[in-house]
Amino acid sequence: MLAHLPILQVIVPLMAAPLCLFLSRSRLVWLFALIVSGLAFLISSLLLQQVMTSGTIIYELGGWDAPWGIEYRIDQLSAFLLLIISAVSTVVLFAAHTSIQQEIPTGRHTLFYILYLLSLAGMLGIVATGDAFNVFVFLEISSLSAYALIALGKDRRALWASYQYLIMGTIGATFILIGIGLMYQMTGTLNMDDLSRRLPEVAHTRTVFTAFAFVIVGVCLKLALFPLHLWLPNAYAYAPSIVTTFFAATATKVAIYLLIRFTFSVFGLSFSFTALPLQMLFVVLGLLGIFVASFAAIYQKNVKHLFAYSSIAQIGYMIVGFSVSTTTGLMATLLHMFNHALMKSALFLALAAVIYRIGSVQLSQFHGLGRQMPFTMAAIVIGGLSLIGVPLTVGFVSKWYLVLATIENGWWPVAVLILLGSLLAVVYVWRIVEVAYFKPALAGREGTKEAPLSFLIPIWILVIANIYFGVDTRLSVQVAQAASQSLFGVSP
Amino acid sequence: MSISLETILQLSIILPMFAVVGIVATGRKPDLREGVTISTSLVLLYFVIKLYQGIKQGESISVQWWEILPGLQLSFNIEPLGMIFALIASFLWIITTVYAIGYMRSHQEQNQTRFYACFAIAIGSVMGIAFAANLFTLFIFYEVLTLSTYPLVTHAGTKEAKKGGRIYLGILLSTSIAFFLLAIVSTWFVAGTLDFKPGGVFDSNVNTTVAGVILVLFIFGIGKAAIMPFHRWLPAAMVAPTPVSALLHAVAVVKAGVFTVLKVCVLIFGVDLLAVLPTTQFMLYLAGASVLLASLVAMRLDNLKARLAYSTVSQLGYVTIGALMASSSGVIGSSMHIGMHAFGKITLFFCAGAILVAAHKSKISEMRGIGLQMPITMAAFFIASLSIIGVPPTGGTWSKWFLLMGTMQTEQWTIMVILMISSLLNIAYLLPIPLRAFFPGTKTSFAGTGIKEAPLPSLIALCITTVSCVILFVYPQPLYELAKAILVTPG
Numbered sequence: 001m002l003a004h005l006p007i008l009q010v011i012v013p014l015m016a017a018p019l020c021l022f023l024s025r026s027r028l029v030w031l032f033a034l035i036v037s038g039l040a041f042l043i044s045s046l047l048l049q050q051v052m053t054s055g056t057i058i059y060e061l062g063g064w065d066a067p068w069g070i071e072y073r074i075d076q077l078s079a080f081l082l083l084i085i086s087a088v089s090t091v092v093l094f095a096a097h098t099s100i101q102q103e104i105p106t107g108r109h110t111l112f113y114i115l116y117l118l119s120l121a122g123m124l125g126i127v128a129t130g131d132a133f134n135v136f137v138f139l140e141i142s143s144l145s146a147y148a149l150i151a152l153g154k155d156r157r158a159l160w161a162s163y164q165y166l167i168m169g170t171i172g173a174t175f176i177l178i179g180i181g182l183m184y185q186m187t188g189t190l191n192m193d194d195l196s197r198r199l200p201e202v203a204h205t206r207t208v209f210t211a212f213a214f215v216i217v218g219v220c221l222k223l224a225l226f227p228l229h230l231w232l233p234n235a236y237a238y239a240p241s242i243v244t245t246f247f248a249a250t251a252t253k254v255a256i257y258l259l260i261r262f263t264f265s266v267f268g269l270s271f272s273f274t275a276l277p278l279q280m281l282f283v284v285l286g287l288l289g290i291f292v293a294s295f296a297a298i299y300q301k302n303v304k305h306l307f308a309y310s311s312i313a314q315i316g317y318m319i320v321g322f323s324v325s326t327t328t329g330l331m332a333t334l335l336h337m338f339n340h341a342l343m344k345s346a347l348f349l350a351l352a353a354v355i356y357r358i359g360s361v362q363l364s365q366f367h368g369l370g371r372q373m374p375f376t377m378a379a380i381v382i383g384g385l386s387l388i389g390v391p392l393t394v395g396f397v398s399k400w401y402l403v404l405a406t407i408e409n410g411w412w413p414v415a416v417l418i419l420l421g422s423l424l425a426v427v428y429v430w431r432i433v434e435v436a437y438f439k440p441a442l443a444g445r446e447g448t449k450e451a452p453l454s455f456l457i458p459i460w461i462l463v464i465a466n467i468y469f470g471v472d473t474r475l476s477v478q479v480a481q482a483a484s485q486s487l488f489g490v491s492p
Numbered sequence: 493m494s495i496s497l498e499t500i501l502q503l504s505i506i507l508p509m510f511a512v513v514g515i516v517a518t519g520r521k522p523d524l525r526e527g528v529t530i531s532t533s534l535v536l537l538y539f540v541i542k543l544y545q546g547i548k549q550g551e552s553i554s555v556q557w558w559e560i561l562p563g564l565q566l567s568f569n570i571e572p573l574g575m576i577f578a579l580i581a582s583f584l585w586i587i588t589t590v591y592a593i594g595y596m597r598s599h600q601e602q603n604q605t606r607f608y609a610c611f612a613i614a615i616g617s618v619m620g621i622a623f624a625a626n627l628f629t630l631f632i633f634y635e636v637l638t639l640s641t642y643p644l645v646t647h648a649g650t651k652e653a654k655k656g657g658r659i660y661l662g663i664l665l666s667t668s669i670a671f672f673l674l675a676i677v678s679t680w681f682v683a684g685t686l687d688f689k690p691g692g693v694f695d696s697n698v699n700t701t702v703a704g705v706i707l708v709l710f711i712f713g714i715g716k717a718a719i720m721p722f723h724r725w726l727p728a729a730m731v732a733p734t735p736v737s738a739l740l741h742a743v744a745v746v747k748a749g750v751f752t753v754l755k756v757c758v759l760i761f762g763v764d765l766l767a768v769l770p771t772t773q774f775m776l777y778l779a780g781a782s783v784l785l786a787s788l789v790a791m792r793l794d795n796l797k798a799r800l801a802y803s804t805v806s807q808l809g810y811v812t813i814g815a816l817m818a819s820s821s822g823v824i825g826s827s828m829h830i831g832m833h834a835f836g837k838i839t840l841f842f843c844a845g846a847i848l849v850a851a852h853k854s855k856i857s858e859m860r861g862i863g864l865q866m867p868i869t870m871a872a873f874f875i876a877s878l879s880i881i882g883v884p885p886t887g888g889t890w891s892k893w894f895l896l897m898g899t900m901q902t903e904q905w906t907i908m909v910i911l912m913i914s915s916l917l918n919i920a921y922l923l924p925i926p927l928r929a930f931f932p933g934t935k936t937s938f939a940g941t942g943i944k945e946a947p948l949p950s951l952i953a954l955c956i957t958t959v960s961c962v963i964l965f966v967y968p969q970p971l972y973e974l975a976k977a978i979l980v981t982p983g
Binding site: 397407415422473 | 561635646653658666678681
């Protein structure tokens with residue numbers, strides 16, 4: 001059983017999705033989805049433990065040897081990502097039943113859970129597989145279900161947002177496919193490990209260079225790197241709140257995982273950073289992303305939009321860490337992926353609770369919520385502090401490593417800019433705080449009550465995780481360090 | 493005695509944090525709630541005094557908690573400077589609580605439970621700052637202090653409170669993230685450690701340009717020290733209730749700032765390195781400018797609390813100057829000034845609050861002749877003013893004495909002149925207030941208005957601090973011994 005964990009990780013949610021059809025009642029489906037996601041979480045914890053003690057796990061599908069068969073390859077990096085995805089998915093699902101009551105018509109609840117599980121399976125698959133074509137397949141599974149999930153949003157603009165995402169996402173996926181095709185043409189293999197050994201022989205050809213360019217651009221579209229981020233704010237803002245929470249915490253992380261996987265493992269560090277002026281490009285785009293998106297966040301009136309722009313800014317931080325291309329830099333990126341997943345899931349879930357109570361996330365409707373929904377708003381404040389990077393929260397841990405990485409590299413101006421960028425977070429977080437705590441409740445809304453426990457419990461699990469992993473960083477730092485070192489080929 | 497000093501050290505940080513639980517639980521019964529605060533503060537003072545006796549006997553007390561990041565540990569260690577700070581803060585917490593009970597009740601303030609709870613967290617973080625064994629620990633508590641005092645500053649919940657809070661948080665958080673954190677990471681990168689060590693942590697062959705830049709980052713980053721141009725948060729914080737202005741913005745928060753500056757100068761850079769850095773002189777002049785300009789601004793302010801706030805900015809500059817002069821007298825003067833100014837300024841704020849509560853006056857121009865109705869308050873104001881100016885028979889004399897000695901030792905004649913002029917300005921903006929209160933001329937009189945002294949708890953509190961100002965003149969030895977020990981502490 002334990003030997004089959006890598007495939008179970010993907011196959012359990014994948015197979016469970018159609019099974020939802022057999023369960024008619026919304027609550028039953030929810031429980032089933034929750035159990036499945038919980039199982040996925042359990043499996044990923046076991047996998048991480050296994051990887052940390054005994055190294056990379058290689059699993060051959062159907063017993064066929066790679067490179068002929070498909071191979072699943074779980075190293076520290078993928079185990080880390082699997083854990084993030086399945087953990088967030090499970091905690092978020094806790095609140096799903098209550099939240100979708102109001103946002104999705106009852107007849108579509110089963111559909112929602114099916115899509116959710118498919119999307120989960122797709123993301124887990126992308127991370128678990130060691131086969132480049134398999135990546136594309138899972139990417140499409142998760143993306144297609146994501147488009148449908150976003151379209152489920154109550155607001156009719158959700159359809160438009162979903163369509164936008166569909167177009168951009170498909171372009172991205174197609175680019176990745178073209179890249180993979182070109183690589184296959186040159187090397188005759190789709191296995192990533194095999195690719196990494198065969199690509200250097202043909203590294204000088206224009207075809208490989210083109211393949212690399214296609215893959216990078218495709219992945220950057222998916223991860224919403226500035227200026228390829230335009231699909232993201234609306235998709236996040238108009239999707240059902242649970243979907244927003246789940247995607248904000250995981251989807252872009254998976255794309256960053258692909259970026260790291262392709263540049264470090266498939267093409268190799270020396271090729272990746274010499275073929276294109278990647279370092280220069282990414283540090284500039286990352287910093288631009290931080291500033292442009294943070295400024296945009298400051299001027300948003302819809303709080304979901306606000307945090308969506310903040311997500312783009314946070315992706316900027318991850319990209320800057322990546323562009324430093326040292327072990328510390330990559331470690332900062334990995335840590336921020338973990339930490340950002342915690343912050344944003346807490347924040348968006350708290351927003352879901354606000355929507356549940358007042359039916360809106362316009363900032364102008366937040367008046368007086370500090371008193372009416374004290375626990376929910378406290379969660380937003382703590383999540384916001386974490387976003388700013390205040391000590392004792394996870395945000396501080398990421399910031400520390402990111403600044404350290406840039407300074408180690410002698411990039412002083414970048415370090416200064418990173419810190420200045422985080423000041424912008426103070427501004428947009430405090431706009432919410434001031435409205436919620438200093439304005440009296442709106443007329444006609446004096447009776448607003450605190451969110452129900454089915455929200456508060458998962459929200460506060462995430463908030464406490466934000467603090468816990470900011471104080472006890474052994475897990476996140478050790479895994480991120482091990483993953484980063486193994487990607488650089490440094491033995492720990 | 494059964495509890496070890498190490499345990500007491502940890503308790504003195506945790507206890508105020510735990511008191512929050514008690515304060516919130518008893519929130520509906522004000523008497524019980526204040527009882528919790530008072531008894532916590534008494535126990536805290538007892539703890540701190542125990543610790544003081546411990547290090548007086550030469551024991552070294554340190555505690556390690558756990559590593560937050562590899563190599564970066566939450567740990568605590570008691571050295572003389574931290575001891576001074578902890579003693580002052582814990583003693584004045586008791587007095588302020590007594591004062592606050594009179595003030596908050598007769599002013600009928602809302603949300604008193606939140607007020608006392610945040611106050612307790614703030615004091616807990618002050619203890620954390622005072623006893624921090626490395627910059628990392630200090631930084632964490634520094635930020636907790638900023639955040640826990642934000643609800644106190646915006647206590648009134650009005651538009652002005654919101655605006656004040658914005659400036660307060662904006663400047664303190666910005667400087668600490670943009671400069672202080674950068675300085676800390678840089679120090680970690682250059683020196684490989686953040687532990688406070690006598691003589692500093694940098695190698696003797698460290699690149700002085702880099703270290704000079706780091707010094708600038710530190711001085712700007714420690715926004716709580718209110719060096720111009722990052723001083724605006726302090727006047728903005730004056731929208732808070734007076735007990736907050738008194739304890740936090742004359743003692744705890746601002747002293748946390750200059751305390752950190754002093755610690756960074758002496759225990760991170762070390763006096764020897766500091767003296768040769770290319771930027772030290774520049775920062776010294778900046779602090780000098782801050783002293784002078786703030787005094788000038790204070791002169792023309794009519795709002796009493798605002799004038800006192802600018803006076804604080806100016807006095808904080810003294811401490812920074814003493815730290816940057818990199819001489820033994822300077823450091824001693826600075827450390828003593830932390831204490832002397834604390835007692836003087838808290839008394840002045842207590843008086844300002846007493847006038848506000850009893851006579852509902854906040855403008856200096858309206859206080860003419862008020863001395864006849866509130867003689868005790870105004871007499872206290874007079875004595876505390878003397879201490880700020882630095883003339884006998886008050887404690888302020890000694891710290892200014894050592895600071896001036898420092899300027900002579902290091903031949904900083906410009907700075908010496910600045911200190912002299914500033915003292916004259918102190919006289920000009922402080923003394924007229926009590927003098928006009930007692931000798932109003934014929935213009936106005938408060939006779940028959942029914943104005944009388946502030947509520948008894950407040951009055952008692954301000955008398956205690958006033959007497960302390962005088963005692964510190966007659967008996968400054970304990971403070972001096974501690975201040976002197978800073979430079980010679982063995983590892």
